Amino acid sequence: MTTNSAVTTQDPAARAWPAERLAGRASALKLGMWVFLISDALTFSGLLLAYGVLRAGSARWWQEGEPALGINFTAGLTFLLICSSVTMVLAVAAAQQGESRREAAARYLYLTVLGGLLFLVGQVHEYFGGPGPGLIARGLVFGHSARATTFYLITSFHALHVLTGVIILLVTLGRTAWSWRQGVDADVIEAVGLFWHFVDLVWILVFTFVYLIPT
Amino acid sequence: MKSSARRAVIPVFSVFLVLLVLTVAEIAVVKTAGVPRGQLITALVLMALAKASLVLIFFMHLGRESRGLKLTVLTPFALPAGYALTLIAEAAWRLGR
Numbered sequence: 001m002t003t004n005s006a007v008t009t010q011d012p013a014a015r016a017w018p019a020e021r022l023a024g025r026a027s028a029l030k031l032g033m034w035v036f037l038i039s040d041a042l043t044f045s046g047l048l049l050a051y052g053v054l055r056a057g058s059a060r061w062w063q064e065g066e067p068a069l070g071i072n073f074t075a076g077l078t079f080l081l082i083c084s085s086v087t088m089v090l091a092v093a094a095a096q097q098g099e100s101r102r103e104a105a106a107r108y109l110y111l112t113v114l115g116g117l118l119f120l121v122g123q124v125h126e127y128f129g130g131p132g133p134g135l136i137a138r139g140l141v142f143g144h145s146a147r148a149t150t151f152y153l154i155t156s157f158h159a160l161h162v163l164t165g166v167i168i169l170l171v172t173l174g175r176t177a178w179s180w181r182q183g184v185d186a187d188v189i190e191a192v193g194l195f196w197h198f199v200d201l202v203w204i205l206v207f208t209f210v211y212l213i214p215t
Numbered sequence: 216m217k218s219s220a221r222r223a224v225i226p227v228f229s230v231f232l233v234l235l236v237l238t239v240a241e242i243a244v245v246k247t248a249g250v251p252r253g254q255l256i257t258a259l260v261l262m263a264l265a266k267a268s269l270v271l272i273f274f275m276h277l278g279r280e281s282r283g284l285k286l287t288v289l290t291p292f293a294l295p296a297g298y299a300l301t302l303i304a305e306a307a308w309r310l311g312r
Contacts, residue, residue, distance in 0.1 A: 034287070045295035079235070204266045207263075208262070
């Protein structure tokens with residue numbers, strides 16, 4: 001079955017193609033995004049499994065002189081990403097209402113971008129500090145220990161996804177604000193939304209495995 | 216906002232609240248002294264999986280997709296899940312010897 005009746009009735013392509021037995025009326029764009037997300041999720045799975053294997057096999061995971069990770073601060077970043085996921089859902093819902101809700105869709109996309117940018121600023125602050133020293137200045141240096149290396153590898157790979165998401169969202173925001181193709185843009189915003197929620201989903205797991213599980 | 220859109224948005228805020236409560240619960244569990252390590256890790260992993268499932272089902276709308284698409288998305292994760300369980304079982308056996 002299709003995910004949204006508003007899209008199928010407004011999108012000429014969706015009207016022309018009958019529902020497919022396995023994928024319903026999901027657009028090629030959406031199916032492509034799901035396939036990409038599956039491959040990306042398996043990459044993250046590999047990273048987290050490697051992290052788990054290294055950590056479980058390490059006689060001394062936390063090296064002397066290395067700082068603790070800021071759980072409260074990172075919980076704030078987690079809250080920020082969850083909020084941006086909510087604004088993304090609202091943007092998709094508004095886009096699927098059609099031209100009449102275009103401004104609302106653009107407004108929610110803008111808020112989602114803002115959430116992503118704030119998350120990135122928070123991550124940079126965590127790494128490099130200011131005001132006050134960051135993790136690197138306090139002794140958690142890439143390459144100096146398995147804990148430090150896996151921490152930076154996983155969190156920076158995730159941050160790269162957030163940055164990519166922000167760029168894609170900005171492009172989509174521009175398209176939504178300055179031009180509108182009925183039905184088609186709703187599909188694009190939905191596909192971008194899938195990517196953004198995936199970034200949130202991965203962070204939920206990273207937050208638990210890297211930050212919360214005690215040594 | 217049209218009523219159909221409102222109906223679609225209301226669960227979003229419910230899910231948001233549940234995600235918020237689970238995040239606060241995670242922090243509370245970590246900061247609670249005296250919880251056995253095994254139970255602590257189990258609780259944290261279960262809460263993380265619950266949060267991830269909520270995002271997948273409600274925010275990514277996988278719950279509303281066709282059965283074929285659901286299977287296409289979820290089946291590949293049997294591999295890393297199986298690999299993780301094997302590694303955990305091996306570590307438990309090794310540490311228990």
